[in-house]
Amino acid sequence: MAARHDFFATTAKGLEELLAAELRDLRAECVTATRAGVSFAGPLEVAYRACLWSRVANRILLPLATFRAATPEELYAGVRAIRWVDHVNPRGTLAVTGTTSQSRLTHSHFIALKTKDAIVDHLRERSSVRPSIDVDSPDVRVNVYVHRDRAVVGIDLSGESLHRRAYRQHAGAAPLKENLAAAILLLAEWPRLARAGAPFIDPMCGSGTLPLEAASIAADIAPGLRRQRFGFARWLGHHANLWHRLVKEAEEREIRDPRRLPVIHGYDVDARAVRGALANVELAGLRGRVHIERRALADCQPPPNRHAGGGLFVVNPPYGERLGEVERLAPLYEEIGDVLRRRFTGWTGYVLAGSPALAKRIGLRPTQRITLYNGAIECRLLKLPISATKVQSAAGPGWRKHRADA
Numbered sequence: 362m363a364a365r366h367d368f369f370a371t372t373a374k375g376l377e378e379l380l381a382a383e384l385r386d387l388r389a390e391c392v393t394a395t396r397a398g399v400s401f402a403g404p405l406e407v408a409y410r411a412c413l414w415s416r417v418a419n420r421i422l423l424p425l426a427t428f429r430a431a432t433p434e435e436l437y438a439g440v441r442a443i444r445w446v447d448h449v450n451p452r453g454t455l456a457v458t459g460t461t462s463q464s465r466l467t468h469s470h471f472i473a474l475k476t477k478d479a480i481v482d483h484l485r486e487r488s489s490v491r492p493s494i495d496v497d498s499p500d501v502r503v504n505v506y507v508h509r510d511r512a513v514v515g516i517d518l519s520g521e522s523l524h525r526r527a528y529r530q531h532a533g534a535a536p537l538k539e540n541l542a543a544a545i546l547l548l549a550e551w552p553r554l555a556r557a558g559a560p561f562i563d564p565m566c567g568s569g570t571l572p573l574e575a576a577s578i579a580a581d582i583a584p585g586l587r588r589q590r591f592g593f594a595r596w597l598g599h600h601a602n603l604w605h606r607l608v609k610e611a612e613e614r615e616i617r618d619p620r621r622l623p624v625i626h627g628y629d630v631d632a633r634a635v636r637g638a639l640a641n642v643e644l645a646g647l648r649g650r651v652h653i654e655r656r657a658l659a660d661c662q663p664p665p666n667r668h669a670g671g672g673l674f675v676v677n678p679p680y681g682e683r684l685g686e687v688e689r690l691a692p693l694y695e696e697i698g699d700v701l702r703r704r705f706t707g708w709t710g711y712v713l714a715g716s717p718a719l720a721k722r723i724g725l726r727p728t729q730r731i732t733l734y735n736g737a738i739e740c741r742l743l744k745l746p747i748s749a750t751k752v753q754s755a756a757g758p759g760w761r762k763h764r765a766d767a
Contacts, residue, residue: 363404363405363406364405365390365402365403365404366403366405366408366423367391367400367402367424368389368400368401368402368403368407368408368411368421368423368518369398369399369400369401369424369513370384370398370400370411370415370418370419370420370421371397371419371420371422372397372417372418372540373397373417373419373538373540373544373733373734374396374397374734375731375732375733376417376540376541376544377394377395377396377398379417379544379547379548380394380399380417380418381393381394381399383411383415384399384407384411387407387411387414387415388403388407388410389402389403389407389411390402390407405598405600405603406603406607408423408518409518409600409603409604409607412523412585412591412593413584413585413586413607413608413611414583414584414585415584415585416540416543416544416574416577416578416584417543417544418523419519419522419523419524419540420504420518420522420523421517421518421519422515422516422517422518423515423516423518423598424513424514424515425443425448426439426440426443426512426513426514427513427514428442428511428512429510429512430466430507430510430511430512431464431465431510432466436475436476436479436505436507436512437475437478437479438479439479439512439514440475440476440479440480440483440505440512441479441480441482441483443480443483443514445480445483445484446483446484446487446488447598448516448596448597449480449484449492449500449596449597450492450500450501450595450597451484451485451487451488451490451492452490452492453492453493453499453501453595454492454493454495454498454499454500454501455477455480455481455494455495455499455500455501455503456494456495456496456497456499456501456502456503457473457474457477457480457503457504457505458473458502458503458505458517459471459472459473459476459505460506461506461507461508462507462509463508463509464507464508464509464510465510466507466510472507473505476503476505476514477494480492480503498590500595500596501596502516502517502520502592503515503516503517504516504517516592516593516598517592518591518596519591519592520590520592520593520594521588521590521592523540523584523585524538524540524541525539525588526539526573526577526584526585526587526588526645527587527588527589527644528573528587528641528645528646529568529569529570529573529644530641536567536570537567537677537713537735538570538735538736539570539573539574539584541733541735542570542677543574543578543584544733545571545675545677545711545713545742546571546575546578546675547578548731548742549675549709549711549744551575551578551579552578554623554673555575555578555623557670559623559670559671559672559673560623560624560625560626560663560664560672560673561575561579561623561624561673562626562627562661562663562664562674562675563575563626563627563628563674563675563676563677564628564656564658564661564674564676564697565629565630565658565676565678566628566629566634566653567629567631567634567638567677568637568638568641569627569637569638569639569641569642569651569653571677572625572626572638572651572653573641573645573647573651575625575675576622576625576645576647580615580616580617580647580650581614581615581616582611583611586611586612586615587645587646619650622650624652624664624672625651625652626651626652626653626654626664627652627653628653628654628655628656628658628661629653629655629656630655630657630658632655635653635654635655638653652664658693658696658697658700659700661700661704662704663704663708671705671706671707671708671747672705672708672709673709673711674705674708674710674711674747675710675711676697676711676712676713677712678693678694678697678712678714678719679693680719680738680740681715681718681719687716687718687719690716691718691719691722694719694720694722694723695722695723695724697712697723698722698723698724698725698751699724701723701747702724702725702747702748702750702751705747706748707747708747709744709745709746709747710725710744710747711743711744711745712742712745713733713735713740713742713743714740714742714743715735715738715740717741723743724751725745725746725747725751726745727744727745728745728746729742729743729744730742730744731744
């Protein structure tokens with residue numbers, strides 16, 4: 362029987378339950394959502410599947426030890442006691458990421474340095490050589506988190522954050538992270554709609570993140586499939602044959618025939634953004650499965666529909682974070698509402714809004730409001746069933762700060 366491990370997956374605040382559901386689907390055990398992450402258990406295969414298939418995780422961590430670390434000496438002793446010879450090649454490269462909260466050790470950089478020293482001393486004592494430090498592309502990245510004077514030390518199996526899918530080389534202003542885009546689509550029930558053949562439109566697609574993630578979901582493409590490297594690749598505990606088997610399974614699952622996929626369109630009025638989005642489509646290997654073109658919001662309309670019902674309209678407009686921007690952006694939000702009512706009756710719209718005042722300008726009453734975070738910006742994902750009737754209330758739709766649904 363394969364050895365069982367405890368793992369921890371990190372994600373953006375607000376996506377914990379969505380990540381927990383993903384991990385259960387990947388056959389993880391003992392799944393428990395906490396703030397900004399999910400703990401789970403299972404054989405190494407489960408962690409590899411999470412690295413390959415999770416659409417909303419940032420990192421997959423393998424905790425090695427938990428111990429009291431109220432002082433530098435306690436941190437150093439606890440780290441040095443771990444059998445690093447089982448995990449790190451002394452002739453390889455190493456990096457350490459440290460974070461802290463509510464602890465007497467308050468400096469993340471100091472925590473990382475102290476952890477690095479303990480690992481290097483452990484390895485040098487046992488092998489007479491020491492690993493080099495490579496903060497950009499190390500063989501093994503160690504993660505240490507000190508919370509309330511207790512440290513959790515582990516191996517970062519993901520390497521770079523998993524939101525980096527390796528397709529987005531061209532990003533516009535304020536790009537939406539890939540895992541937040543995927544989360545929006547999962548919350549909008551896009552997997553079910555895609556299987557039913559419903560069309561998808563993003564009228565302000567920027568670098569194409571939402572259409573590309575929509576196509577990845579519809580075509581059953583593992584989001585990690587095109588990444589060149591993961592954090593476990595040079596970890597001494599890596600099982601290469603297991604990983605190759607999972608990659609082969611993922612390659613065989615991908616739907617490549619455009620005729621078996623729903624229509625997925627992304628539009629933007631900015632020619633430079635459209636060029637970048639088209640380049641990203643090529644990098645993602647999705648030519649013929651995603652359509653991108655330059656088109657103004659006012660000219661957006663449903664594509665020829667092979668689907669009997671409505672489709673999904675998702676947009677991430679500017680948020681109006683700075684003073685004076687709300688009034689400047691108000692006509693844009695009013696135009697979103699007008700386009701939806703005039704041309705997309707029967708569809709479902711989702712708008713990621715960062716401002717209550719701007720959300721009211723859409724003129725459609727949301728049936729669901731979900732709190733999400735785009736970086737540090739608190740937003741609401743508004744579900745808008747589309748009818749031709751404008752909301753007449755001057756107050757606009759309600760904005761409940763602490764509600765996750767209607």
